[in-house]
Every structure is written in structure tokens, then in C-alpha cells.
Amino acid sequence: MVERLVVIGADAAGMSAASQARRRRKVDELEIVAFERGHFTSYSACGIPYWVGDVVDGPDALVARDPKTFREDYAIDVRMRHEVVGIDLARREVTARDLDNGGRESTVGFDRLVYAAGAVPVKPDWPGVDTAGVFGVQTLDDGAAVREWVDREKPARAVVVGAGYIGVEMAEALVRRGVEVTVVERAGQPMSTVDPDMGELVRQAMDGLGITIRTDENVRALSTKDGRVVAVETDRATHPADIVVLGLGVRPNTALAKEAGLTLGVTGGLRTDRRMRVVDADGVWAAGDCVETVHLLTGQAVHIPLGTHANKQGRVAGINIGGGYATFPGVIGTAVTKVCKLEVARTGLRESDAERAGFSYVTATVESTNRAGYYPRAEFMTVKLIAERGSGRLLGGQIVGRAEAAKRIDALAVALWNGMTVDEMLSLDLGYAPPYAPVWDPILIAARKTAEKLER
Amino acid sequence: MVERLVVIGADAAGMSAASQARRRRKVDELEIVAFERGHFTSYSACGIPYWVGDVVDGPDALVARDPKTFREDYAIDVRMRHEVVGIDLARREVTARDLDNGGRESTVGFDRLVYAAGAVPVKPDWPGVDTAGVFGVQTLDDGAAVREWVDREKPARAVVVGAGYIGVEMAEALVRRGVEVTVVERAGQPMSTVDPDMGELVRQAMDGLGITIRTDENVRALSTKDGRVVAVETDRATHPADIVVLGLGVRPNTALAKEAGLTLGVTGGLRTDRRMRVVDADGVWAAGDCVETVHLLTGQAVHIPLGTHANKQGRVAGINIGGGYATFPGVIGTAVTKVCKLEVARTGLRESDAERAGFSYVTATVESTNRAGYYPRAEFMTVKLIAERGSGRLLGGQIVGRAEAAKRIDALAVALWNGMTVDEMLSLDLGYAPPYAPVWDPILIAARKTAEKLER
Structure with a gap:
């Protein structure tokens, strides 16, 4: 009997899982259907700031494998612009909405499920946050939107909120595009992923790039005019802005999983075992930015959304689904970036x-x-x-x-x-x-x- | 009572040992006398090819710490151009010859001894090998001699014998100085420290630099004319040469140690324990290119003359001499270089x-x-x-x-x-x-x- 594997989210984690499963189980054993609500499969989200900054080409160059490749070379039925809106674990089926065809819904049964819906950018409820000119940066579609705004509106001034990896990388990208950039950070230093003494070295580098960095400053609201953002109001100043980029991190995209009754951990990410099986859910796997993992030094659950983990976790899930044995034991928090x-x-x-x-x-x-x-x-x-x-x-x-x-x-x-x-x-x-x-x-x-x- | 530590060889290993011993035991406890037959202390022999190639300055830039620094900051009595010619373990004294003062000999007693005499280049007994224009490359003095020859004689053609690290690096250095270079190697590939398939990539890079590489070729003799080298005769060809550089590796400089009755291992290097104490010799330590060590994967004795090991071993010896505890467990054969x-x-x-x-x-x-x-x-x-x-x-x-x-x-x-x-x-x-x-x-x-x- 042919089994069916359904994959929710056709980016790094989901498609690594699908490819590895296919490697071990051919079409006569395993049918694979992957749903992706966006326009792209298996892309490098980490490349977006470099695309925005004109350092690399995009979006195609950032796509490791496109839907056609998955369909033709891997016999994976990739359904683009299909958003999964419901998972019924008892009936073993998902419901997906075709975003390009008026939201027409279809239902597909599964024997095994991979949940790889990624993460969503943290978006505070500040007044004005939904105005035109305010962007999160998570998907290639987000990257395309920022690029289009920069090309069309030619913003003179940008405010980047958050001085973590994405914030700092986007600040540099916008400087490269000739925009005057202010970064507003709640903490006392940029790049809080390193200690304050090391963060001070990052601050100096940002100064050297002509980026204005404002630490210990909290955003209160975004000012708008004619339906566009015009400034960022903090507890200490008003920063004029023709574009605002939110770099406040991401959270696991697990609303759908929670609704279906899958087990979330303390970080809001899905809890899995070492083989990437969602705990207490038979035949359900998860991988990538939507799961939490273990920090091997503290033993604590952590949510570390990185492409490198997503690829490894997806591979592990796929090998196990394919009948092999592989594990993802956890992480130790390695990360690298550059500021200029x-x-x-x-x-x-x-x-x-x-x-x-x-x-x-x-x-x-x-x-x-x-x-x-x-x-x-x-x-x-x-x-x-x-x-x-x-x-x-x-x-x-x-x-x-x-x-x-x-x-x-x-x-x-x-x-x-x-x-x-x-x-x-x-x-x-x-x-x-x-x-x-x-x-x-x-x-x-x-x-x-x-x-x-x-x-x- | 003040003890005296005598160090034979004031390069990386010897002076690391001396400095670490000094750190832990001050002048009122430990007197330190170091003998060096050459003109330089603690230098980077690995930098010589880059100095010859005009990539870096020399020789002073290659010296990490000069005799004056050791004397003034470390209270180490460094005696330059003094060659130790005898070790009497029973009487606990060494005899040194002052090379700049007619070979005047002096005798110095020791309580502890560090033998760090380094290595000597392998020099085959080919006819003509002692002619002017033939160089080994081991010490800064050797490097200076090659440079002087290149500057003064402006050689058109060079033959480098041996395509290991030093051979390949010297070939590149000579190309940089405008010399036409042929490398003759006995083995079937350049850089035998990697597998043949990887060595092939090195060969391609050397070709790209315009270096002629002749593998599977054995040198028989060096032809001379008017007391100068003019060609290298191999079993397959005659290679005209205005300068010949021998890159045939080095062997432990342990003749003096052997004469004194210290224990040599199968490689010809001194045998030490993990604390760098020479086996079966009370109060005698050894470090650097003159010792053999353990390959941790095979358990076999190996002689791997590298500055990085010399520094570590010297440090370990010095800490132990100083009353601390440190060990050098062995090596795994890591090495890096570049060809262009x-x-x-x-x-x-x-x-x-x-x-x-x-x-x-x-x-x-x-x-x-x-x-x-x-x-x-x-x-x-x-x-x-x-x-x-x-x-x-x-x-x-x-x-x-x-x-x-x-x-x-x-x-x-x-x-x-x-x-x-x-x-x-x-x-x-x-x-x-x-x-x-x-x-x-x-x-x-x-x-x-x-x-x-x-x-x-």
C-alpha cells in the first residue's frame, strides 16, 4: 500500500525532510505532498539582507531548489501558494486553501505529517505598526516587498527596530542603498547575543558605517501620515522614517499546530524527541523554526531559528520517515554574522x-x-x-x-x-x-x- | 639555594621553556643560561620562505623576542653565537664554544637542562652538494644566505629539490623574485603529506604559477663550475640551475644528546614523557624539533618538526621545571600551507x-x-x-x-x-x-x- 506524507511548509526544513524521505522510499511506497503558502521553496532567508543591500542577486539565486526540481527530480507534489488552515489528527487529514484561486479549499489525507511552518516575525501592537512602509523580514516575499519599497519610494531615512542579527544586517543593507539609518534597540547594546564588552565592538563598527545606534530606547508608536509611516516615537525621541524595518526576532509559527492539539513547549515551539517526532503525536514530525530544541549546556528548551538547524532537523526527520535512523541531539548556540x-x-x-x-x-x-x-x-x-x-x-x-x-x-x-x-x-x-x-x-x-x- | 637551568638552543622551544620557568621561579630561585649558536632567538622559521619571497620583512620582523628582551625582561642570560659542544650528565655541566671569539670554550654547571637544539636539514651525499649556491632552509641565517645569493647573483634558474612544505613554499618565493623554478621530487606527487588525489590539485596550482614540477625523479649529483653549482643531474634529466634549494626535510639535531648518553627514539628524536622529561635522565628536558612525539591515532612515535609543537612543548617543559604541571599528549598531524x-x-x-x-x-x-x-x-x-x-x-x-x-x-x-x-x-x-x-x-x-x- 502506498503511504502518503504531507509536508506543511516547503522551505529548508520541510523540503529536507521530503527529499530525505524520498531518497529512502520511492514513489511506489511513498507519495509526498508539500504545501507552501508563499511563492518560493527551499530558500535562504539568511540571504535576504544581502539581497536588499544589492550584495547578492535575488530572489532566484536564493532558492536552493525550485518547485519544478522537486516535482521532476524528487516526485514531490509541491503545491505553491497553498496555505494549510486545518489539521485533523483523528481523521488524518489537512485542509489547504489555494491562495491564488479565491481561497478554494481542499482536503488531503496523510499517513505521516511533517509540520515545518517556520516562524513569524514578532510584531508588537504599537499604534501604526500596520501602516505602509513598515516591514518584517522573514520570507523571500518580505524581502521582495522591502526591495520594492526602496526602489519605488527611495526613502531618505530608515529606522530599524531591534539590533539583533537581522536588525544589524538590514541596517547595513539599507546604508548600502544610500538610506540614512537609525537603529533603535531596547537593550543597552547592539547584538545582545554577545556579552556587553563584545557588543561595544559591534557598536563601534556600526558607528563607523554611519549608522546611528540608539540603545536603551523603547518604541512607543509609529507616526503615520496619509497612510504611510513617517516616524518612530520612542520613550526618548522621535525618529523620522520613510521606511521602518522590524528586526525584533521571530516566534514559532505554531498556531495551527496548537489548534490541532500538538504539544507545544515553554518557548511556544513544538516539542519533539531526538528523531524529530512531535511528542505524544503518532506519525507527526516537526522541524525548523517552528520547533524548540535543547541547549546541550543548560539542558533547557530553547528556540533558535537558524537555517542550519532547520536543514539538519529536516534531514533527520526525513531519514527517520524513510525508515532510517538519525537524531538531532540539540544545539550549543553557535552563530556568526558580520557588520560591514x-x-x-x-x-x-x-x-x-x-x-x-x-x-x-x-x-x-x-x-x-x-x-x-x-x-x-x-x-x-x-x-x-x-x-x-x-x-x-x-x-x-x-x-x-x-x-x-x-x-x-x-x-x-x-x-x-x-x-x-x-x-x-x-x-x-x-x-x-x-x-x-x-x-x-x-x-x-x-x-x-x-x-x-x-x-x- | 639558587638552582641553575641551562637551555641549549634559544629558539621557540628553548625560550618558551625558559620564559615559563622564569614566570614561576624568580631570579632568587632560578638562574637561567641559554646558549644559541646562531644570530637570532625565538624566530619564526616558517616565515623564511615569505621573507625570501619579499612577502614579509626580515629578519627582525621574524624574531618574536630578541636577546635583549630575554635578558632585560626575563633575566635570562642568553649567550648568542655560543655552540654547546659537550654535555656531561654525570658532572652536570655543559661546554660551550664562543663562535665569535675564536672558539673559546667555557663550562657551565646546571641543575636542570633543556635540550632544544632543533633540527638539521637533510643533506644527501650527492657529489657537489657542498658547492656555493646550494642552500638548505632551516634557520634565519639560512634564509639570510639565500636572500643574499638571490640579491647578489640574480639567478635566472633555480632547482628546488623536494616538493614538501618548504620545497613548495621556496619554489613560490623564488618565482616571486623572478627566478624560473623547477621542482624535482622523488615521489609521484608534490606535497606527499596529502593523498595523491589532493596532491594533483597542488600540482595544478604549481603549474599555474609557472613552476615546472618533475615528479618520480631522483637527483644523482649537482654539477659545478668554478666552484659554483650550475645544474642538477637526475636519473632522467639535467636541470640547469644558478641556485639550488634543498627542501628534503629535516632530522632531529640530536648528535650531541646521543653523545651524552640521552635516549633517542626510533625516529632519531629524543624520547620524552608527557611532561617533556627525557626518559631515563634525571632533570633533563627536551622540546621542539629535536624530540619525537606520539601520533595519537596510531600510537606510533613520529618526528613532526613544527613551530606550533615546539612552542607548546617548550611551554610544557617550562611549566614543569617551574614547579607546575602541564603535559603534551601528542599530535594528530595537522598542517596547513599555501601554494600561491x-x-x-x-x-x-x-x-x-x-x-x-x-x-x-x-x-x-x-x-x-x-x-x-x-x-x-x-x-x-x-x-x-x-x-x-x-x-x-x-x-x-x-x-x-x-x-x-x-x-x-x-x-x-x-x-x-x-x-x-x-x-x-x-x-x-x-x-x-x-x-x-x-x-x-x-x-x-x-x-x-x-x-x-x-x-x-
């Missing part, structure tokens, strides 16, 4: 995370270079490590630098993943040659200094 | 190493990019992994690529160091953003393909 030429990377816990989790710790921060100091174009980088007092175990690392800095976080991430102590790290056999590192790599210099502090 | 813009990196075992050690293994080779494919200046890289059949444990990794490729070896090295399987690696939380990686980092793509091969 400044590279910013982190893994593991920040100081505040470590405190909250009850760790006693020491930190050490060092400055070194990406290459031997005497080698041409050696550039500075700052490396900060956090290690547990007593055990000496690495708890977190942060790197801010000018070149070849961000991806050094990977060696730290693998060390941390394996529970290494900073003392053990000092023996690590890392690559050394003058064009690539000082004889002590910056991360080893940081480990040395951390180990010395632990000794005291 | 081609980055070459390796860690762990090659296929031939794995075979020799008795591993059954699978390999997978993938091509991917350093950045998201759609991001500007995305460059290709090739990643090859070797994993043990059955256990799935990573045994080795090799990377050849155009940009931001070589240092990706570090994440592999840390994974390998921790005994990860390629399957476990698939869950690794590595840094992802379009400017830094595709959503699946090249090393994860390689791990996926290797895991798939293991499944079969």
Missing part, C-alpha cells in the same frame, strides 16, 4: 546565560591576529572565553574581528560540544602557518589566559 | 597511513564553497575525509581550496582529537551565515557523504 567588515561569532553561553544556569565561571579576553603578526594584512581579533570554575570546562566563546575571525568559532564549538576543558584545549593540534595564524592561534591564546585565571 | 592562492590543509591520517596502521576505512571527497554559493567571491574547495569502517570514527581530513579553506581543518582536528564519528559530526553546531559558509558547511557535507558510504 566586522565579523562577530559566538558559541555556548554568554556570561548572563552562565549565571542564569547556575555556573560559576571565569572569563578571559585576548587580542591577537588572524595571521602571523609580521604577515601582510594581519588583522586584529578579540577572543573571549568563558570556562567553568573548578572543572575548567569551556562554557562559551565569542570572537569579534576584522578578517578570518568568525569561522574560528567552529573549533571552539567542536571543543565545547565535546566537553573539553580549556586546559585540554592547550594541547590541540590546530593548523599553523604564517598566512593563517600566529604560532599560537588566537583561540589557544585565549584558552591559555583562561587556564591561567582558573589556576588562581 | 591555493590553501592546503590536512589532519590525522592519509590513506597510506591508515593502511599502514591497519585501519579499514572509507573515504569521501566533496566539492563545495567557502561561502553560500550565491554570495560574492564564493570559491570552491575540495574536502576529503577518511573514517574507520565499523566504528565510523574520523581518521583524517584533507582540504584544498581557494579561500577560507585551510583553517577549516581546525574543526576537523578538534573533532578527530575527541574521537568523534562522522555520524556524530553531522549534529555539530557550526557557524553559519552566507558570507562564511553554505548552510551545510563543506566539512559537514563531507561528513554526510562519508556517513552515507559507511552505511553501505
